[in-house]
Amino acid sequence: MDEARRFPYEAKPFEARKVLLLAAHPDDEVLGAGGTLALLAAAGAAVRVAVFSRGEAWGDPAVRMEESRGAASALGLPPPEFLEFPDRGFAGRPDDLREAVRRLIVETGPDLLLCPAPSELHPDHRALARAVVLLVQSLRVGDDALQSLWRASVAFYEVSHPVAADRLVDITAVAEKKEAAVRLFASQQARNDFARKMLGLNAYRSYTLPAEVTHAEAFRVLAWQELQTTPLTALFPEPEGPAADLPSVGVVVRTKDRPALLHEALLSLAAQFVRPAQVAVVNDGKVPVDGVVSAFGDLKITLIEAGGQGRGAAANLGLRALTTEFAAFLDDDDLVYPQHYRRLLETAVAGRAEAVYSDALSTVQVFDPAEGKVTVRDKVIAYSRDFDPDHLLYDNYIPFHTLLFRRRLLDAAGLIREDLAVFEDWEWLIRLSRHTPLLHLRELTCEYRHFSSTQTLGEDPRSKPEFIQGRRRVLELTRALRTPAAEERxxxxxxxxxxxxxxxxxxxxxxxxxxxxxxxxxxxxxxxxxxxxxxxxxxxxxxxxxxxxxxxxxxxxxxxxxxxxxxxxxxxxxxxxxxxxxxxxxxxxxxxxxxxALIYASKTWKVHSWVQRIKRGLTGGKA
The missing domain is CATH 1.10.287 (Helix Hairpins)
Known part of the structure; x- marks a missing residue:
């Protein structure tokens, strides 16, 4: 049945031992998921409810908190705890929101995390949802919050706007109890009959369920791993508020005989919340791309023919064509998500940074000749590391298109080497890092795509001779920077x-x-x-x-x-x-x-170790 692929046609309860629900205001927790919480508590789950404000914009905070406690008791839940974020002021405190969510997750270790849906109308609801998503997307191996969340699913609930549901929970058995709990919010019921309207929504949600189901609550559910690799704009398609007055950015797009991929890359530029003021498309191949470029008349594109000069030369031709304050790169096989340049520019301005980089989702695009289609495999956040100039000497952990830098840095760092067939970006990043720290924005804003086919799937590009030789060449060029002190750090x-x-x-x-x-x-x-x-x-x-x-x-x-x-x-x-x-x-x-292994094998490390042994001998074992 086609409808069943679009919307659930059967109810499915949550099975969880530890439940954490995040609500923006007193009553949201009951309106959005009161029936589900009652069922979970009755089944023996430990339920924790955190309400992030005291609801002062719509009544006396003391009254509203007491109403929330009474509703919790009516549903068989422990009293909620209240945080002190300003009602209708969540958007102004995104970092504090994220840290509060982190603390609650670490303390609770939930296997089910419920929060408002990104599609909510109220700005506080959306801000709380955004904080959850951005926190989950920022978690990396070794993070305490990830350890606390790694078996969890995240369920988005609805209050002020219907969610694109993929899970319905039958609350028929507790519908009357939920209605009674909602009516305990007398201060809010006096403003609007929320009990009737929310139970009406719950009744409507039973539309696709068997006749004996009279009420259901709807959710959109994602495992944390799935949420972590979901582009932010897939959940929040519109920017959160107008962009501030931001500096201009120009983008160098290198392409070589891949017009279809160039089209996709330019589409991602056209979808930016903050569009580039200049785009320099540098064609280093033989296939003409005039037709592709002309389709994007609303982008300020300069087309440059490089004539097969190579990756470094193509990058430099593009850089010389820019006059903007900031510059960035985008190769034709990669994508930037709509918030990419806005978030990088905002971060650079707020942090007074000369250069900033974000996180990239690494995907493998596999072409099946038999089927004639491409499937996406292995979606992981492979590149997410805080700036460490010592580590950059051994490993390039900054994909080029994640980077945004002030163009004036070219005066100090110089242009990109044109005698490197590969890793020209890594060598230049090392030079750049000698002149300015790179600020890391731990948000997923772009995509690093690897292309393969079903015949070549499983091949490791790191084993290719050109890869090995290119890496060795960069290590030789930067050998003088790898001092014993840097290696020890x-x-x-x-x-x-x-x-x-x-x-x-x-x-x-x-x-x-x-x-x-x-x-x-x-x-x-x-x-x-x-x-x-x-x-x-x-x-x-x-x-x-x-x-x-x-x-x-x-x-x-x-x-x-x-x-x-x-x-x-x-x-x-x-x-x-x-x-x-x-x-x-x-x-x-x-x-x-x-x-x-590279450190151990280096001459500087061996000399350093030898000196340390001599020192210990001279000082009687004291280094």
Missing amino acids: LFKRLAERADRLEREKAVLAGETAFLRQQAADMTVERERLGRELATVHGELKQAGAENAVLRRRHEERMEQVNGLEEGLAEHREEVARLDAHLKSAYDEIHRLNTTL
């Missing part, structure tokens, strides 16, 4: 990070093994029930369809099998998510070990 930081990763890897491996065993046990149980079901089928055939006892046994076993199938599917999804997370940890450990 980096070694200490990497060793600490590797230790944290190993501990997290052990935890993840244990949890994954536990879930695998649970899935295996469920498979055995499913097979046993299947055999019993076959026996019941045979007995039914012999005894006749009228045998009510056997029918009941048959229906019971079918329900058990279906329940196990559902649970098994969820376990498999959880194992898959854990495997992906574990792979990220392994990849990060591999990168760290590679860098450590």
